[in-house]
Amino acid sequence: MTRRSRIATATMLVAVPVTCLLVASSLKADSSAGAAEKTSDGNAVGLSAFREVASVLVSPRCLNCHVPGESPLQYDDSRPHTMSVKRGADGNGTPAMRCTNCHQSTNTEFAHAPPGVSGWRMPRAKTPLAWQGLSTGELCRSLKDPSKNGGMSLSALVEHVTSDKLVNWGWNPGTGRTTPPLPHQQFVDKFRQWVDRGAPCEQ
Amino acid sequence: MKTTELIVNGERRATDVDPNTPLLWVLRDTFGLTGTKFGCGIAQCGACTVNLEGDAVRSCVTPLSRAAGKRVTTVEGLSKQNTHVVQQAWLAEQVPQCGYCQSGQLMSAAVLLAKIPKPTDADIDDAMSGNICRCGTYHRIRRAIHRAAELATRK
Numbered sequence: 001m002t003r004r005s006r007i008a009t010a011t012m013l014v015a016v017p018v019t020c021l022l023v024a025s026s027l028k029a030d031s032s033a034g035a036a037e038k039t040s041d042g043n044a045v046g047l048s049a050f051r052e053v054a055s056v057l058v059s060p061r062c063l064n065c066h067v068p069g070e071s072p073l074q075y076d077d078s079r080p081h082t083m084s085v086k087r088g089a090d091g092n093g094t095p096a097m098r099c100t101n102c103h104q105s106t107n108t109e110f111a112h113a114p115p116g117v118s119g120w121r122m123p124r125a126k127t128p129l130a131w132q133g134l135s136t137g138e139l140c141r142s143l144k145d146p147s148k149n150g151g152m153s154l155s156a157l158v159e160h161v162t163s164d165k166l167v168n169w170g171w172n173p174g175t176g177r178t179t180p181p182l183p184h185q186q187f188v189d190k191f192r193q194w195v196d197r198g199a200p201c202e203q
Numbered sequence: 204m205k206t207t208e209l210i211v212n213g214e215r216r217a218t219d220v221d222p223n224t225p226l227l228w229v230l231r232d233t234f235g236l237t238g239t240k241f242g243c244g245i246a247q248c249g250a251c252t253v254n255l256e257g258d259a260v261r262s263c264v265t266p267l268s269r270a271a272g273k274r275v276t277t278v279e280g281l282s283k284q285n286t287h288v289v290q291q292a293w294l295a296e297q298v299p300q301c302g303y304c305q306s307g308q309l310m311s312a313a314v315l316l317a318k319i320p321k322p323t324d325a326d327i328d329d330a331m332s333g334n335i336c337r338c339g340t341y342h343r344i345r346r347a348i349h350r351a352a353e354l355a356t357r358k
Contacts, residue, residue, distance in 0.1 A: 082247065083333040096315035096330035101260050102246040108264045113245035 046197030049190045054136050056180040056187045057143070061170035065122045068130035072122055076178050087122040107174030115177065117169040124150065140201035154195045162188050209270045211236070212280025222268035226260075227251045229267050230277055238278040238306045242335075249334030252307035253277050259314040259330075278306035281313060288358070289313050292351035300338035308334050312348050321352050 056062060064073040070086040073079060086094050093099045103120035123129045127150045131139050142148050144157070152160060161167055171184045180187065194200075204219040211234060218233050230236045230253065239262060242250030246261040253262045254276035255269070281287040285294075289312045292298075299305045308331070315322055315330040322330070327348050336344070 084328070085333070086329055094326075094329040095318040096259060096311065096326075097333055098258055101252075101258055101333070102264065104264060104266065104269065108245065110245050112247065113264060 042197050043200045046194050046200040049194040050140050052190045054139055056182055059180040061173055061180055066129050066131045089125050091122040091124040109175055115174045117165050119165055137202035144199050161191050207267050207271050210274045224267050225263050226265045226267055226270050227262035236277050236279050250304045250307040252310040259311045288351040288354040292347040296343050296347040298340055298343040298347045300340055304336045
């Protein structure tokens with residue numbers, strides 16, 4: 001074997017395993033990238049679903065009672081509620097001025113008259129679920145935090161947005177009030193999709 | 204026609220008016236209890252306030268059906284001789300001016316004192332801010348509620 005052929009053989013012996021290693025490594029990297037892409041896609045779908053959910057949550061029909069502090073808001077421009085009404089500890093108003101002193105179990109169909117549905121109330125003072133001023137990510141984390149949402153699990157939240165009478169009232173708000181930007185069923189579908197994708201939240 | 208039964212000022216009453224009729228009109232037109240006033244008709248002023256099972260509801264937007272089988276107290280039912288503590292205090296403090304809103308004010312004050320016997324100024328503001336007085340008797344109303352609370356403790 002000439003000196004040149006010995007070098008060529010040695011080069012082949014080293015080069016082939018290195019190439020195999022590189023190929024194997026590359027395949028592994030591709031496989032990881034695929035998984036990451038899949039997770040990322042799932043996350044992206046969940047995040048996208050929540051952005052649509054959030055568009056409903058921050059609409060006046062929801063936000064007007066999901067506020068920090070003691071006083072609800074009203075109308076589409078979310079102005080302070082007249083009469084200085086307050087939530088009270090249980091969310092049903094102060095002892096002598098309960099929400100249901102004026103709000104009935106159905107809408108009162110006159111301009112500026114109180115809307116109504118059975119169980120009209122605000123969130124409790126201890127768990128106000130205040131969304132006003134939160135970023136989409138903060139709203140997301142607040143919504144699914146049982147210490148802030150009244151102890152509800154994700155499945156309980158799905159049930160809440162699906163069946164709660166007060167939630168459903170948002171799509172039947174009576175004279176002079178807009179409805180949320182998505183139809184109720186689409187809102188529920190997006191909410192469920194967000195939960196099914198692991199309820200991801202934006203940073 | 205469906206008959207609705209309710210207890211008004213301690214008496215069992217029945218009526219066959221439409222159950223969707225505002226309680227205010229049943230009290231005034233059907234039962235002749237005209238002490239409860241029509242103000243705005245949309246629960247914004249408090250003139251029509253009555254006591255329904257302990258709460259100060261606005262009778263102008265409360266359907267009769269909500270009162271079915273329940274106890275309703277109007278200003279006529281506060282006492283037989285105008286001796287309820289809020290009535291005594293109202294007279295002592297000379298609260299009314301034109302008087303139109305006062306039956307609603309009295310009913311809200313009576314509910315407040317039943318729930319909070321010794322209310323603070325803040326409690327009074329929270330309870331009474333839904334009862335509007337165009338004459339601006341608010342300071343006298345607040346004084347009268349404190350006086351009524353005192354009167355109740357002497358009884």
